[in-house]
Amino acid sequence: MRLVVLGGGESGVGTAILGKKKGYDVFVSDFGKIKETYKEVLSINGIQWEDEQHTEDLILNADVVMKSPGIPDKAPIIKKLVEKGISVISEIEFAIQFTNALTIGITGSNGKTTTTLLTYHLLKQGGLNVGLAGNIGKSFAWQVAEDKFDVYVLELSSFQLDGIINYKPHIAIITNLSPDHLDRYNYDYNQYIAAKFRITMNQDENDFLIVDGDDIEIQKWLQNNKIEANVIPFSLQDKNKEGGYVQENNIYNNVNNELFTMPINELALEGKHNVKNAMAATAVAQLMKIRKQTIRESLSNFQGAEHRLEKVLKIQDVQYINDSKATNVNSVFYALDSMTTPTVWIVGGVDKGNDYDELMPLVREKVKSIICLGVDNQKLMNTFQNVVDTIVETTSMVEAVKIAQKMAEKGDAVLLSPACASFDLFENYEDRGRQFKNAVRNL
Incomplete structure (x- = not known):
């Protein structure tokens, strides 16, 4: 089986390493320049690569192609692959077939990095053997190749979700929606929204989708589309029977008939949006059976993302x-x-x-x-x-x-x-x- 990886960055190199380990004939091609550190890794692992060009003869003979998130679908080489009927997928889709780990997928226009880091922190403090990947840190594929985590918390961009076919997170979060990257979606906001909701397309009745109950676009989409997953909302405005809400300066999270409460002023992160991020991450921790006391401590001692407030x-x-x-x-x-x-x-x-x-x-x-x-x-x-x-x-x-x-x-x-x-x-x-x-x- 020939695996061609387009893009020699973190996700590309990680995919190449996993592919090689799983017996694929691997070739990495980057239209830009590959960083020296990544070139060394590829060479040490005996993986062929090229940069500053795409040699079509070496690409169009692929059985499967992993496209890095930064490459748009309208790139000429992608169009040619699609015309030939060659499967073009994302790193997440490629790597998931080689792990039995449970995954938590987090997407949204804003807040996804903070929510991902916070969720990871809660699960790690709760004693789970958990990895952190996706749009953040070390590539998911690379970790699947080298590490043995039971659970992964993945930050997923719309571009990564565009390239999934069978990937299904056990728990998915959509933090919120606002127009972003519309240049990649023909300036059509609805196409961008549909890309975000791909996170739940393979979920079934045993899975969970955690969403912002105050977000008009999310609510509209849920009303007009049928999904299988159990929806858990969080809100600053409504008192939800199930999910997260705020009352008298306290967070309440009712998940699996377990009520978690905590004063807002004890949260490490400030701002209303971070109250929402905390409710989303807490819902995951509750579904993963983390003790309430641990959740409380973790929410109060969390160090936020660098470059984010x-x-x-x-x-x-x-x-x-x-x-x-x-x-x-x-x-x-x-x-x-x-x-x-x-x-x-x-x-x-x-x-x-x-x-x-x-x-x-x-x-x-x-x-x-x-x-x-x-x-x-x-x-x-x-x-x-x-x-x-x-x-x-x-x-x-x-x-x-x-x-x-x-x-x-x-x-x-x-x-x-x-x-x-x-x-x-x-x-x-x-x-x-x-x-x-x-x-x-x-x-």
Whole structure:
């Protein structure tokens, strides 16, 4: 059997290693450049590879092709494979056939990384032999090849779900839906929503789907489509008979006729959206029979995701917060919503067709000044110049942080929450977040 892996990044190399171990004839092809560390791994494992090209003769003879999530379906090589009727699948679909582990799949437009890390933390603290993979950390396929976990918590993007056929998580979570990556879905929001709901397409009556009960699009989809899984909602507005809800500053989670309660102020994570993330992760822990006391302790001692509302330092009574992972408007909405002090907001980068209007009420209420950090800041300037007292432009992180320090007074916060991609001035959002933290530490 010939396995061709398109894309020589983390998921591609992991798939190649698993394929080789399972006796496939493996070839890795990347249209871009493969990192040196990955080239070494491939060579050590005797796996053939090429980069900066796709040699069709070596690809179109595949029995199965694993496509990395970053490659769009409209790429010429993918179109040719589909025309030839060759199966093109995602890493998750390839790897799942080689493990008996139970999986928990987590998707959504925002909050999926935090919910994934929190779920993993709850299960690990609860004593389960659990792995963490998907869109995060070490590749799932690589772990299936080398580790022996009983349970995996997988963060799944819509692109990874596009490439599944038989994959079925025992427990699935859809944190919420908001327009994102529409360039990959012909600018059709419904196609994007359908991609997210692929997470439940193979689930049966023994499986569970945990969803945001307040999300209009999720509720609409569930009303119009039949699913087999047991639905467990979580909500800030409704008191659910089954699932999670909030009452008098407490979380209540009723799952499997077991009621879990905890005061919101004891949660390690702040903000309404994190109350939802906590309810979703708690529902998983309850289904996996983790003790209530362990869940409570884990929710109160959890360290959040790096670059996601990460408190960096307090200098002269000003709190600096790194939310570099906020690459769309919806994420920034959550960030601003969780701010409790006047805020100097650092924003900007490569705009993905953002509509900033929904942020207006929060910006008026919470933001005292704005620092635009990008190559082209015109749209931000036009949108917000009459809303805040001061708005400045800069193209350097060090300068942005220095200006922020001058603008901020005792008791304020400085928030990096860009709403945009980072590729104009930085390698990626992690690089942007690290530069912010370094600049803050050097103040």
